């Protein structure tokens with residue numbers, strides 16, 4: 472084997488590694504979901520600090536990028552606070568607790584974002600929303616299925632078969648990975664053959 476051929480051999484190996492790494496990054500990127508700690512790690516979901524603007528939570532949200540598949544983690548003292556999701560801007564503006572479409576009160580609630588658009592959350596304790604415990608977020612992206620339920624041992628119930636399809640993003644990731652591998656194999660054949 473001549474030195475030139477050895478050079479080509481190692482070039483093709485690094486090419487294969489590069490393409491593979493890029494393909495894996497693409498694949499992992501597609502399925503990567505962000506968990507947003509509502510209010511940030513310091514404030515979390517609580518009364519606003521004395522020096523915080525009343526818009527604190529929406530200011531926080533404006534600095535986040537919400538994509539479908541992400542989750543919002545509300546962490547709070549559930550003796551004092553809760554989380555109520557309301558459907559409309561009007562109910563959000565009015566702090567209308569009667570308009571709740573979902574209520575959370577565990578103190579560590581993970582809210583899955585499945586659809587694009589605006590979602591509205593307020594504290595369920597009267598007067599807290601008016602004191603700034605309210606946040607609206609805007610998510611982009613394709614609708615994704617809710618995360619799978621906790622693993623159940625034994626045969627799955629028949630109904631779960633209906634909901635068994637992975638989200639479209641998963642297929643898209645698999646497709647780009649498969650294409651990248653095919654591309655790598657083709658180029659490897661050219662280099663090595």
Ligand SMILES: [Cu+2]
Nearest residue numbers: 552594596599
């Ligand atoms: Cu509260």
